[in-house]
Amino acid sequence: MSNIIELTALTKIFPGGIVAVDNLSLNIKEGEFVTLLGPSGCGKTTMLRLVAGFEIPTKGQISLAGEDVTELPPYQRQVNTVFQDYALFPHMTVAQNVGYGLRVAGIAKKDIGKQVSEALSMVDLLEKADNRPGQLSGGQKQRVALARALVRHPKVLLLDEPLSSLDANLRETMQIELKHLHQRLGLTFVLVTHDQTEAMVMSDRVVVMEEGRNVQSGTPTELYDHPASAYVANFLGNSNMIFGRVTAADKNGATIDFENGAVRSFLDGASLTLGEMASVSIRPEKIGFLVDGETAPEGFNVLTGTVHDCLFQGNVIRIEMNLDIGRDTPFFVEVHLRSTVSRSAIPQPGTRASVAIDPHCVSVFPADEPR
Numbered sequence: 001m002s003n004i005i006e007l008t009a010l011t012k013i014f015p016g017g018i019v020a021v022d023n024l025s026l027n028i029k030e031g032e033f034v035t036l037l038g039p040s041g042c043g044k045t046t047m048l049r050l051v052a053g054f055e056i057p058t059k060g061q062i063s064l065a066g067e068d069v070t071e072l073p074p075y076q077r078q079v080n081t082v083f084q085d086y087a088l089f090p091h092m093t094v095a096q097n098v099g100y101g102l103r104v105a106g107i108a109k110k111d112i113g114k115q116v117s118e119a120l121s122m123v124d125l126l127e128k129a130d131n132r133p134g135q136l137s138g139g140q141k142q143r144v145a146l147a148r149a150l151v152r153h154p155k156v157l158l159l160d161e162p163l164s165s166l167d168a169n170l171r172e173t174m175q176i177e178l179k180h181l182h183q184r185l186g187l188t189f190v191l192v193t194h195d196q197t198e199a200m201v202m203s204d205r206v207v208v209m210e211e212g213r214n215v216q217s218g219t220p221t222e223l224y225d226h227p228a229s230a231y232v233a234n235f236l237g238n239s240n241m242i243f244g245r246v247t248a249a250d251k252n253g254a255t256i257d258f259e260n261g262a263v264r265s266f267l268d269g270a271s272l273t274l275g276e277m278a279s280v281s282i283r284p285e286k287i288g289f290l291v292d293g294e295t296a297p298e299g300f301n302v303l304t305g306t307v308h309d310c311l312f313q314g315n316v317i318r319i320e321m322n323l324d325i326g327r328d329t330p331f332f333v334e335v336h337l338r339s340t341v342s343r344s345a346i347p348q349p350g351t352r353a354s355v356a357i358d359p360h361c362v363s364v365f366p367a368d369e370p371r
Contacts, residue, residue: 003063004030004155004188005051010060012046012212020046021057022212028156028190033182035191035199038209038235044192047209048158051190052081065155080149081158084165086141088133088148094120095129098148105152119151122181139170146181159191163198175201196236200224208232224283226267230365233281240282240331242323243367246272254364256280259326263301265362277367284318284334286361289346289353296356304354305331307347317346321353 005028012021021043028034036044049055051062053074062070069077088097099116107115120126123143133141142162149157159178163171179202182189193199199206200220207217208231216228220236227233230241244256244263254269255262256278263280272278288296296302305323308330319333333355335346347353 001029001031003027004032004065005190006061006063007047007051008061008063010047010050010062011058012043012050012055013058019212021050023060024212024214026207026214026217028188030188031186033179033189033191033202033204035193035203035206036209037193037196037199037206039194042209043212044194044209045160046212048081048160048190048192051156052079052158053077078155079158080152080154080156081160082142082145082149082162084161086133086145088141088144090133093130093132094125094136094144097133097144098151101148101152115151116147119147122150122185123147137170138166139174142166142174143177146178150185150187154187156188156190159189161193162191163195164193171198178202200236206236208235227281227363230279230281230367233363233365238284238332238334240280240284240287240329242280242282242325242327242329242331243277244280244325246274246276246278246364249274253359254278256364261303261325263303263357263362264359265364266359267363269364272364272366279365279367281363281365282357282361284332285336286358287333288356289319289333289335290356291347296354297358299359301357301359301362302354303331303357304352307349307351307353309349310346319346321355 007024007026010021010024013019036047038044046055050057053072057070061068064077095116098119099112102112102115117126120129123146125140125143125147128140163174166174175198203220205217206220206223208215210231216223216232223232223236227236233239234241244258246254247257248255249269249272251268251270253264253266254272255264290296303323305321307319308322309320311318315336317335319335321331321333323331
């Protein structure tokens with residue numbers, strides 16, 4: 001697949017010297033679903049506005065389908081944006097809202113009706129064509145906004161936190177609907193969100209941003225299993241983060257010592273420095289309890305501690321432990337209840353417990369600051 005969007009050394013500096021996007025380069029392939037993920041203020045929305053043409057970069061270049069559009073206004077770019085507040089006209093019907101952009105563009109009236117019907121059919125809202133926005137649910141309003149963006153057949157659909165105002169259940173439903181719509185249309189989707197679940201559920205590729213920079217991009221699985229930094233590990237999913245000193249490190253792994261005990265990692269440790277402090281990241285669901293006197297598989301790390309609390313979350317018990325490693329850092333283990341794991345086997349608060357951790361599931365990074 002060829003690149004539909006090419007961003008080269010893109011920089012956006014606002015008055016007062018505020019750097020929103022910092023020398024960022026990124027290519028997006030035709031038909032890809034890419035999510036820009038990060039906390040508020042990381043530059044992701046500014047990036048989207050630069051692509052849409054609502055902002056002009058301080059430096060750098062934006063190409064769309066091989067054309068330099070850096071200086072072009074929004075209406076001359078083959079992109080459309082879906083905003084988080086929908087921006088529907090309350091006095092217009094659904095059909096009129098969807099057809100508004102076509103009327104402004106001077107499309108013949110006889111053609112507008114057909115194109116509006118096709119767009120509403122894409123989002124399963126043809127029967128609501130004569131309704132007004134006030135008669136629709138939040139999810140239906142979102143789909144009208146999508147239809148309005150799709151009706152002009154853009155090369156790229158930009159989505160600016162489109163699900164943020166929906167309740168949790170409807171948000172999950174719309175995540176699946178958006179993913180299926182992307183698969184059906186084959187358009188390029190670029191989504192901005194701070195919601196890690198949205199990013200992982202819908203995206204072909206996730207771009208994690210920090211302070212206007214792309215700190216890591218890859219498939220959701222790649223980023224979750226092999227984060228490039230403690231920042232990515234913490235932002236994309238839950239992760240235990242504990243700190244120790246590097247006593248061995250090379251491309252085949254690393255050993256991190258604590259005041260009491262150590263852990264080994266079989267992931268690349270070439271970026272670590274012997275004798276320096278390091279951050280150890282372990283996903284809660286990658287940890288196994290050793291119950292009824294069972295022993296850990298050969299080569300696994302074993303840590304011991306005291307169970308502090310058990311948090312019931314339906315089919316998951318989230319257990320907080322205080323480890324015996326000499327550091328007062330909460331350590332969480334997630335146990336998925338199933339036929340072979342009953343609640344009675346879960347260690348209770350105040351009891352001693354041991355956990356087993358596969359070295360392939362231990363990520364290690366240089367510590368963010370001396371500890």
